[in-house]
Amino acid sequence: MYHVYVCITLYIKIMYRFKQFFSSITESSSLQELKNIILEIDFNKYDFSDLTPLVPEEPYSRTALLNGIVEVIVMKWHKSAECLPHDHGQSYGIVSVVRGNVEHGGQIKKLN
DSSP states (O other), X not given: OHHHHHHHHHHHHHXXXXXXXXXXXXXXXXXXXXXXXXXXXXXXXXXOTTTSOOOTTSSEEEEEEEOSSSOEEEEEEOTTOOOOOOOOTTOOOOOOOOSSOOOOOSOOOOOO
């Protein structure tokens, strides 16, 4: 039970911090403004490991930290798991790899 409490507390603290990071973004913000904020975040400062426990039957797990104009999702894949590219409508997807390596078969643009 204590472990669950720690995870919930950690989740709330991280969720609150990410809400602060993106508080200036509105529907009229440019993609460059969003990129600038993301480039300033040191994702390695945060321990996301307990937020997204892997389930053996699933290729990946995910936990939403923020859902609004900006959606922040922590995702974790099993080693060698695949996720095929798919459409997210008119939204932009920006990925930051915190730990490990990723191979991407689609088109990638670097933020900087």
